[in-house]
Amino acid sequence: MSSLRAKIQDVFNEPACEQNRGKDAKARKEGCSKPLTPGAAAGGCAFDGAKIVLQPITDVAHLIHAPLACEGNSWDNRGAASSGPTLWRTSFTTDLTELDVVMGQGERKLFKAIREIKEAYGPPAIFVYPTCVTALIGDDIEAVCTRAAEKFGLPVVPVNAPGFVGSKNLGNKLAGEALLEHVIGTVEPDDAGPYDINILGEFNLSGEFWLVKPLLDRLGIRVRACIPGDARYLDIACAHRARAAMMVCSTALINLARKMEQRWDIPFFEGSFYGITDTSEALRQISQLLVKKGADPEILGRTEALIADEEAIAWKKLTAYRPRLEGKRVLLNTGGVKSWSVVHALMEIGIEIVGTSVKKSTVEDKERIKQILKDDNHIFEQMAARELYAMLSEHKADIMLSGGRTQFIALKAKTPWLDINQERQHPYAGYDGMVELVRQVDLAIHNPIWRQVREPAPWDCPAAVREELPSTKSETATLHAVQEFAGTTADDFGEC
Known part of the structure; x- marks a missing residue:
């Protein structure tokens, strides 16, 4: 654990980060993320962050040394894609039980799991992740990995990022440290070139x-x-x-x-x-x-x-989309590099940005946003769900771009929504990706379903409007079915 503490402190002291350099020695040791509340995920733990960075390495076996639920909660947490190997899609865990913990069988079970993976799949390497349980009981992951690498003749990489040490972002950096210490520089290529x-x-x-x-x-x-x-x-x-x-x-x-x-x-x-x-x-x-x-x-x-x-x-x-989208207002509820890169991309075709979040964004990200928008009033650190709903329901934005966690706020406000985070189904990078992003925004905004859902229900409309509605047998039957389901009668609907 002492080596893990040293790595964490080293990660917190990041000379390449301008924000970090501007802190005093005491503040620098506290890192950039807010301290976690015990028992709260706080948007992802360090283990989750390490898996995010390393799991897309597609031909490696990723072994979680922990109870089953740890792997179940983190598996396939990003929409990364592979052009070849699919081993990364297979979930490996030692499935530690209470009996294993009490009897001190964790290290033995880990060594056995490494051997089984090597014999069954023959991967070029195995990455081993401890979690809160195995870190707290003191299993020596590094010693087991070193012994297994010598015994089986393949790299076995310990990724020391148990969840309790900090946030998801800290886990990202600890994963990078694992690559530096155990992977990068271990093989000399014979085809290195100037490009x-x-x-x-x-x-x-x-x-x-x-x-x-x-x-x-x-x-x-x-x-x-x-x-x-x-x-x-x-x-x-x-x-x-x-x-x-x-x-x-x-x-x-x-x-x-x-x-x-x-x-x-x-x-x-x-x-x-x-x-x-x-x-x-x-x-x-x-x-x-x-x-x-x-x-x-x-x-x-x-x-x-x-x-x-x-x-x-x-x-x-993009010429065909500009007349349809120019002047449309977008609310961007994301973070990190997308907080400024997507803003710039959308503004290039005349879309107005009414707000963008800067959660998980660096100081450099925020400065870029200020240079692009030239107005701090459109930048918010984090907006509560109630505030998002109020902004959308008052029609201050024509569409919201965000992750899946906030999609239902937009749907409840009867506002178009487009997934811009890791769960998205369409690629938006590069020149072709920009065209695809604009195309998806256009499809979402001009989808005829939004006009329909914003109209009042037949039984909520004034009587004069109701008389003009077509009264087919199927619609009448539908109305009666709705009334019966709600436990009402026609008299309960007043004028309608």
């Missing part, structure tokens, strides 16, 4: 990265490792030979990017693949970093040619 890059903090949600990778391929840029989206263990092990890196979600893996720059001289920048302008700027910065690291400067010209072609195609496709 190799890493993409950090990209989760390939709904296959989004597959819309970006072809652009890089056309420039001759190879993604040495995308961490963690659609990743392979061997790619991550060789990631230290990349020439440059792009950070997509700094709140999750800023520590990984900084330490890779320190150890292997891999410069990085933070960018976004949401929106036409941001996608173009990301491609430019990648090319510029590669040139600084020794690549042929001719790549800069090819990048500008690619950007010109792709922007022309995307804007032509």
Whole structure:
């Protein structure tokens, strides 16, 4: 546990974070997240955050050393996609019971589980996650993993991020520490080149990265490792030979990017693949970093040619949507990098942003929002469900973009809603992704169902309107059925 405390303190002291550098020594030790209330998930624990970062590594077996419920609550918690291996979709757990805890059988059971996975599936590596229970009873996960690696001849990686140590964001960073300590740099590639890059903090949600990778391929840029989206263990092990890196979600893996720059001289920048302008700027910065690291400067010209072609195609496709969406008002209830990248993307086609949350956003994210919106009144840290409902029911927004947790607020307010978080079904990254995002917003706003649900029910309308309604047999029968279900009669409906 002493080594875990040291890792946590090291993660809290993040030199690459401007907000962290501005704190005094005491405040820096407390980290960026609010302390958790005992017994409360608080939006996700450290174990959940570690699984989010590492589970998309698709050919690895992810073994949870804990009672069954820990894995059941965290499995498949993101809509990441794989282009090949499916082992990451298989749930492995030691299923620790009360008897195992009392009899001290946890470490023995873990070693046995590692052996069974190796024999049955033969993965290139096994990641082992302790949780609150196994950390509290003192199971020596690192010792078991070291012994199993020697015995079975494959990497067995301990991921020390039990839930009680902190928030989901802390678990993200502890997962990055596990990769640095046990994975990255353990294999030397024989094909390293001047156009190799890493993409950090990209989760390939709904296959989004597959819309970006072809652009890089056309420039001759190879993604040495995308961490963690659609990743392979061997790619991550060789990631230290990349020439440059792009950070997509700094709140999750800023520590990984900084330490890779320190150890292997891999410069990085933070960018976004949401929106036409941001996608173009990301491609430019990648090319510029590669040139600084020794690549042929001719790549800069090819990048500008690619950007010109792709922007022309995307804007032509978006022309049809501008008259239908220009002036429409959007409420964005999300956080992190999406709090500014999606804002910029939507404003490019004339959509008005009436509010955006900055929950889980860094200081840099908030500064970008201020520069884009030029008005602090549209920025809120967190809005209560009651306030969201009031804003939507008063028609201050034409659509809300958020995660699944708040969709029913919009539906109750009879307002269009679009999923923008990890559970979404459509990819929104890159040029094609921007067109898809605008298309989905257009479909949601102009769906005829909203006009219908906002109309009064036949039995609630004035008598004069009721007389004009068609009185088919089926509609009459439906009305009687509703009355019977509600325990009412026709006289209870007054004028209607």
